[in-house]
Amino acid sequence: MPTNIDHIVIGATNLEQGAEFIEKTFGVAMPRGGEHPLMGTHNLLMQLSDRTFIEVIAINPDLPPPARPRWYGLDDPYVYNIVSHAPRLLTWVVNTNNISALVEKSSFNFGDPTPVTRGNLSWSFAIPDDGRLLAGGVLPYVMQWHVSPHPAALMPDLNCELQSIEVSHPYSSWISGILSDIDAQELVKVKPLMANTSPELKVMFNTPNGEVTLSNLG
Numbered sequence: 001m002p003t004n005i006d007h008i009v010i011g012a013t014n015l016e017q018g019a020e021f022i023e024k025t026f027g028v029a030m031p032r033g034g035e036h037p038l039m040g041t042h043n044l045l046m047q048l049s050d051r052t053f054i055e056v057i058a059i060n061p062d063l064p065p066p067a068r069p070r071w072y073g074l075d076d077p078y079v080y081n082i083v084s085h086a087p088r089l090l091t092w093v094v095n096t097n098n099i100s101a102l103v104e105k106s107s108f109n110f111g112d113p114t115p116v117t118r119g120n121l122s123w124s125f126a127i128p129d130d131g132r133l134l135a136g137g138v139l140p141y142v143m144q145w146h147v148s149p150h151p152a153a154l155m156p157d158l159n160c161e162l163q164s165i166e167v168s169h170p171y172s173s174w175i176s177g178i179l180s181d182i183d184a185q186e187l188v189k190v191k192p193l194m195a196n197t198s199p200e201l202k203v204m205f206n207t208p209n210g211e212v213t214l215s216n217l218g
Helices: 015-026 077-085 099-104 172-181
Strands: 004-011 032-036 041-047 053-059 088-095 112-118 121-127 141-145 161-169 189-192 200-207 210-215
Touching (some): 015 200, 077 088, 099 141
Parallel strands (some): 088 141
Antiparallel strands (some): 004 088, 032 041, 161 200
C-alpha cells in the first residue's frame, strides 16, 4: 500500500488571480483544469512529473454552493481572507491504492473517503466533515485515483518540478507519528519549532524562473 505525493494545492479567490500569481512566480501560463460539482470549485492544473502536479483552486461562482463545507478550508473565513489578498499555498495531498485501509489505521481523523469526479476522472478523497485544513495545512489530505494512468501524465509539462517539501511544527514528533501512520514519513522533511510558533509548510520547486519556495505563511 505505497503512499506517494500526489499534488500541491494553492488557494485563490478566483482563477484569474491564481493564473497571474503563477505566471509571475513560476514564469509559466498555467492552463485551466475543470470543475468539481460536489465541492463547488474549479481549478488550474499543470504537471510537476508524470505522477505529481500542482493545482490552483478557487470557489466557482457559476456552480451552486455544495451541501457540505468545501475542501481545503475554502469556506473558512480565515482562509478566505488570506487568499483574497493573494493566492497562497494551502496544503498538499498524498495518494494510495487503498484509501480506506490507510485512513483507518491512523489515529488522526483524515475524514471519510468520499467519491469525487471531474469530467471523466474519478477518485476517492478523505474530507473532514468541516472541510478544514488538516493541522493548518501541514498534514496532507489522502486520496485514491480510480483511473490509469495518473492524470498528471496528461497535464501540460511547463518545465516545473517539485524539489522538496518541509513541514515545521512545535509538536514535530506528533506530526512525524501521523505521517508514519500513513506511510508518508519519507516524503517530507519534518523540523521542530519553538512552542507557540506558527506551523509552516514550505514547498520548493524548480521553474523557468529558477528555484521558487512557497509557504503557507505567505
